[in-house]
Amino acid sequence: MDWTAIRLTLSVASCTSALLFALGLPLAVWLARPGPRWRLVVEAVVALPLVLPPTVLGFYVLCATGPHTPIGRWYEALFGSRLPFTFPGIVLASVLYNLPFAVRPFTAALQSVDHKLVEASWCLGVSRLATFRRITLPLAWKGVLAGLVLTFAHAMGEFGVVLMVGGNIPGVTRTLSVAIYDDVQALDYSAAAHSSLFLLGSALVVLSAVQLLVRKPA
């Protein structure tokens, strides 16, 4: 087994899930409540990666983070390295690509919470943040967790964006799905078969977990 690639893949998936929890949940909170009409556009942007080819996203990320762009210059000044062909680069791409896999389930879970309970809490003088933490999140946690697990699984298997933004650098950006592509070209079918089986197994486990989470109690 290619442990370096497995570890890297798990790192990418964990970072993606954690970042999308931190950034996606506030966004979902905003999307879950009634808001201005132009919010439609935000919803569409969040859903874009569902239909956008990974190559398009990869191309834009490469263009946006190159050494001669504002983002590229700012990042290099701040961290002394560049985004393309690095671990932070593929995490960034992965976060963008997985946006709908986190934000959409989050939004649905938050919308399923009975708003009367939230308002009752407010009327009792509990702050908005405390209400969210003590009322909304406990009622919506299954959906939020399902979104995170789905994000994790999807990030583990991402290929096109990672290959375009990350290249194929052993130990840095060669995730398991890229390693499989590489092994097949090297005619190393047994290595490709092992890695594929690993990804197949984890996908099955993760999807079963999601089913368990979202299943309505009997």
Add this chain to the structure above:
Amino acid sequence: MKQAHRLIALLLVLVPAGCGNNPAAQKSGPPRRDTGDESQGHAQSETIEALPRANRLRIAAAADLRFALPELIAAFERMHPGATIEATYGSSGNFFSQLANQAPFDLFLSADIDYPKRLVEQRHGSVDGEFPYATGHIVLWAPNASSLDVEQGGLPVVIDEAVKKIAIANPNTAPYGRAAVAALKSLGVYEAVESKLVYGENVAQAAQMVESGAADLGIIALSLAVSPAMRDKGRYWPIPENAHPPIVQGGVVLSWALDANLARAFRDYLLSGGGASILRRFGFEPAGG
């Protein structure tokens, strides 16, 4: 309530577990090693990242070197104990565009001389410029199971009705693909077979397509056809030299190489007698040695 806290606790674990341990992030940190229970390969990659900048070589190699380069690297490493060399394979054109964006490689071994030359012109190469290291060849390859007699029939078998798909490397990104197209054109069969052509991103992918039987024939690098991985699986016909411009393969040490001396040492080894004999065994005409 409790469950929500559990979710937050889970995330607090996820963040350091995922982001804290990634190999790239360790470059700036103090050297560290994993303890016993980790696998060998895993521990090794930790060490690679923790090493000082020197004594490490990252090669971006054209896919025709897929089987020859590991042998060259093994021989070089025997002469330079302690050096860590890793190679990534792909199409030269793809590497060219990555290197134009300063991808983290130290040495580029292309399947042509034009890409290294252009990198030098763009000031991405080191001062010693590009260097030719070998001339490659292309062959028409068919798997053992195929009824096509490529060894006797030669290139005309490409127009055989039994041939549905012919794998070549993508001529836009791979010099070997351009050589294949040039050969088909100069032998006057390109128009007839154009609709049967399928493109691998690089020549190793084209070889994989025909090795697996997905394509009936392939025009691939001789260095792949004679490799241990492929030589017993099919038959080939060498495409005449004069059917395409010579495939002069060149390399360049990148200006941002971590250990330029090690990269130059590897270049010198490629051009030495020892390197040349390995290249020759894989069907190349070495430039040095």
